[in-house]
Amino acid sequence: xxxxxxxxxxxxxxxxxxxxxxxxxxxxGVAAIINPFxxxxxxxxxxxxxxxxxTVTAIxxxxxxxxxxxxxxxxxxxxxxxLVSDRAFAGSDTWATSYTLAMAIRKLEDCxxxxxxxxxxxxxxxxxxPGIAAHLDLPQITYVRKIEEINDKAIVAERLLEDGTEVIExxxxxxxxxxxxxxxxxxxxxxxxxxxxKAVIPTWKAADLQCDPKCLGLEGxxxxxxxxxxxxxxxxxxxxxxxxxxxxxxxxxxxKDAVLSASN
Amino acid sequence: xxxxxxxxxEKCVRCGLCVKACPFGAITQKARKELPIIDLQKCxxxxxxxxxxxFDAIWMQPKAAPTQDLSAYKDVWVxxxxxxxxxQSIAYELxxxxxxxxxxxxxxxxxxxxxxxxxxxxxxxIARGADKVYVLDRPELAHYQDEAYAAVLIDLVNxxxxxxxxxxxxxxxxxxxxxxxVKVKAxxxxxxxxxxxxxxxxxxxxxxxxxxxxxxxxxxxxxxxxQMATVRHKVMKEAEVNPARTxxxxxxxxxxxxxxxxxxxxxxxAERESTMNIAEANIIVAGxxxxxxxxxxxxxxxxxxxxGAGLGASRAVVDSNWxxxxxQVGQTGKTVCPKIYIAAGISGQIQHLAGMQSxxxxxxxxxxxxxxxxxxxxYGIVGDLFAIIPRLTAEFRKVLGK
Numbered sequence: 001x002x003x004x005x006x007x008x009x010x011x012x013x014x015x016x017x018x019x020x021x022x023x024x025x026x027x028x029g030v031a032a033i034i035n036p037f038x039x040x041x042x043x044x045x046x047x048x049x050x051x052x053x054x055t056v057t058a059i060x061x062x063x064x065x066x067x068x069x070x071x072x073x074x075x076x077x078x079x080x081x082x083l084v085s086d087r088a089f090a091g092s093d094t095w096a097t098s099y100t101l102a103m104a105i106r107k108l109e110d111c112x113x114x115x116x117x118x119x120x121x122x123x124x125x126x127x128x129x130p131g132i133a134a135h136l137d138l139p140q141i142t143y144v145r146k147i148e149e150i151n152d153k154a155i156v157a158e159r160l161l162e163d164g165t166e167v168i169e170x171x172x173x174x175x176x177x178x179x180x181x182x183x184x185x186x187x188x189x190x191x192x193x194x195x196x197x198k199a200v201i202p203t204w205k206a207a208d209l210q211c212d213p214k215c216l217g218l219e220g221x222x223x224x225x226x227x228x229x230x231x232x233x234x235x236x237x238x239x240x241x242x243x244x245x246x247x248x249x250x251x252x253x254x255x256k257d258a259v260l261s262a263s264n
Numbered sequence: 265x266x267x268x269x270x271x272x273x274e275k276c277v278r279c280g281l282c283v284k285a286c287p288f289g290a291i292t293q294k295a296r297k298e299l300p301i302i303d304l305q306k307c308x309x310x311x312x313x314x315x316x317x318x319f320d321a322i323w324m325q326p327k328a329a330p331t332q333d334l335s336a337y338k339d340v341w342v343x344x345x346x347x348x349x350x351x352q353s354i355a356y357e358l359x360x361x362x363x364x365x366x367x368x369x370x371x372x373x374x375x376x377x378x379x380x381x382x383x384x385x386x387x388x389x390i391a392r393g394a395d396k397v398y399v400l401d402r403p404e405l406a407h408y409q410d411e412a413y414a415a416v417l418i419d420l421v422n423x424x425x426x427x428x429x430x431x432x433x434x435x436x437x438x439x440x441x442x443x444x445x446v447k448v449k450a451x452x453x454x455x456x457x458x459x460x461x462x463x464x465x466x467x468x469x470x471x472x473x474x475x476x477x478x479x480x481x482x483x484x485x486x487x488x489x490x491q492m493a494t495v496r497h498k499v500m501k502e503a504e505v506n507p508a509r510t511x512x513x514x515x516x517x518x519x520x521x522x523x524x525x526x527x528x529x530x531x532x533x534a535e536r537e538s539t540m541n542i543a544e545a546n547i548i549v550a551g552x553x554x555x556x557x558x559x560x561x562x563x564x565x566x567x568x569x570x571x572g573a574g575l576g577a578s579r580a581v582v583d584s585n586w587x588x589x590x591x592q593v594g595q596t597g598k599t600v601c602p603k604i605y606i607a608a609g610i611s612g613q614i615q616h617l618a619g620m621q622s623x624x625x626x627x628x629x630x631x632x633x634x635x636x637x638x639x640x641x642x643y644g645i646v647g648d649l650f651a652i653i654p655r656l657t658a659e660f661r662k663v664l665g666k
Contacts, residue, residue, distance in 0.1 A: 094442075130442035255625070
């Protein structure tokens with residue numbers, strides 16, 4: 001029984017700015033980390049492995065540097081890492097990304113559960129997980145906050161919706177996207193760190209996947225970015241100083257109309 | 265496979281203009297007067313360097329011509345999300361925005377409604393501006409299920425060919441249209457905060473935040489249809505109700521095999537707390553570490569009750585189990601956009617700001633005058649929230665007559 005975790009390497013902070021003079025993204029010196037939501041997916045895969053036995057494979061599509069993200073997953077306890085990396089993948093949007101990852105996952109045997117974080121902290125789309133499920137024609141359970149049961153045929157998971165929790169049963173293989181509430185990711189163990197140093201991480205290129213080159217990279221991406229800009233800054237407003245009894249009545253007077261219109 | 269972009273060595277004068285022009289830091293020069301190198305892993309082929317280069321020294325693969333006949337794709341569609349047979353307000357917001365897009369393209373505005381015993385609700389969508397409502401009324405569609413709902417939409421899109429397809433960026437919406445877009449090979453842009461039509465090309469200009477709202481990007485789907493987008497709740501204005509409007513209701517049928525679902529709902533548990541879902545709230549009162557102890561949320565609850573507000577929280581207090589995760593605002597919690605956001609004892613970490621900085625009015629109360637929350641606050645009060653909140657509650661109670 002193989003668990004596959006899809007991870008993405010992202011900048012450590014979302015506090016990236018555009019240099020007003022050069023219009024370039026200023027991200028020098030920003031460390032690269034595993035997308036925080038994917039950490040919960042790795043942890044949950046490790047817990048599932050502890051419950052049922054099997055192996056955990058971490059897979060990442062990205063530049064050669066994403067190798068370090070896969071090593072971190074191995075340090076946490078993943079059995080192996082696979083880097084999906086090729087210049088042909090450059091310019092991929094969520095359609096082409098989910099296609100490429102799906103084609104890579106299809107190469108893996110005995111793959112029962114695919115886990116993804118609910119979204120990546122840089123793009124925030126939440127589209128790649130369900131996209132992979134669609135490409136592989138698998139059932140999906142998104143926004144999973146708890147796995148109630150699992151056996152080699154089926155899984156029962158709680159899904160977090162806006163107005164409550166839905167409990168869903170799906171046959172395996174199945175794709176899950178997980179939310180923060182599901183667990184607390186572990187720190188790498190010493191043994192894991194040793195394993196991650198020694199691990200051989202294969203790189204799969206476009207030629208290694210049985211895929212249609214027209215569906216990769218720029219050509220396979222229906223969407224195009226035409227402009228990137230900094231949103232107009234939200235300046236700080238008025239700072240109210242003084243004793244509460246002096247500043248609160250005028251503040252409430254200013255907010256009254258907004259409160260009344262909001263409650264209509 | 266040849267590279268989709270390259271520098272023409274003979275023409276390049278090594279001026280470095282392209283290095284400065286690249287918004288993604290994908291072009292580097294080892295030293296001045298060295299040949300620039302394009303990192304294809306970072307390059308998004310946006311073309312900014314081509315415009316910047318004065319020597320025509322960069323070649324980029326020409327944009328592929330449309331592979332479909334785009335003129336066959338007409339109308340602006342809106343997915344009408346319903347829970348227990350009640351149409352969600354996001355559908356009315358999409359109709360408000362969809363009306364503008366349809367008018368500027370001189371197309372019809374259509375809604376798609378899936379559910380069980382739902383047909384009577386189509387008139388509500390017409391009253392809000394839909395010219396046509398496609399209804400699929402089947403017991404199997406009573407509540408949302410990924411596979412059956414996606415299969416129905418894929419079938420409808422393939423048969424009726426909409427030009428634009430909008431859906432709410434809700435949990436359901438995001439899970440659903442990601443599957444649909446893959447199967448109909450459509451471009452899908454998540455969480456749009458701005459939509460407009462490019463008058464020159466008729467393309468939908470989809471503007472969305474990335475990097476937690478620190479960067480905005482405008483995205484198009486030039487060569488394929490439909491152009492699909494999800495829109496966050498509360499970003500667009502709801503369409504007004506006009507009961508006199510008329511429209512067409514089209515009852516659709518679908519092959520039983522398409523309603524097959526491998527995953528099935530075993531049960532549904534509504535949120536235990538009776539407090540409002542904060543993503544829906546027009547006013548939010550939120551608390552952080554500055555509250556000092558979980559029981560002090562009572563003070564915020566009182567204020568929230570007077571204002572008819574939802575209760576929000578910072579990650580720090582959720583992680584300390586002072587309040588359930590469903591109240592967490594920010595990057596790992598919910599993104600909210602209320603008319604008024606009152607932050608009490610929240611310092612305003614960047615991850616928190618990412619989830620609330622598009623609120624109309626932000627009121628911040630914090631004892632630390634240097635707290636980052638004040639940088640985004642419309643009204644900032646530097647002071648002791650234990651003195652300020654009860655007075656604020658009392659004053660609102662008086663002014664609102666509660």
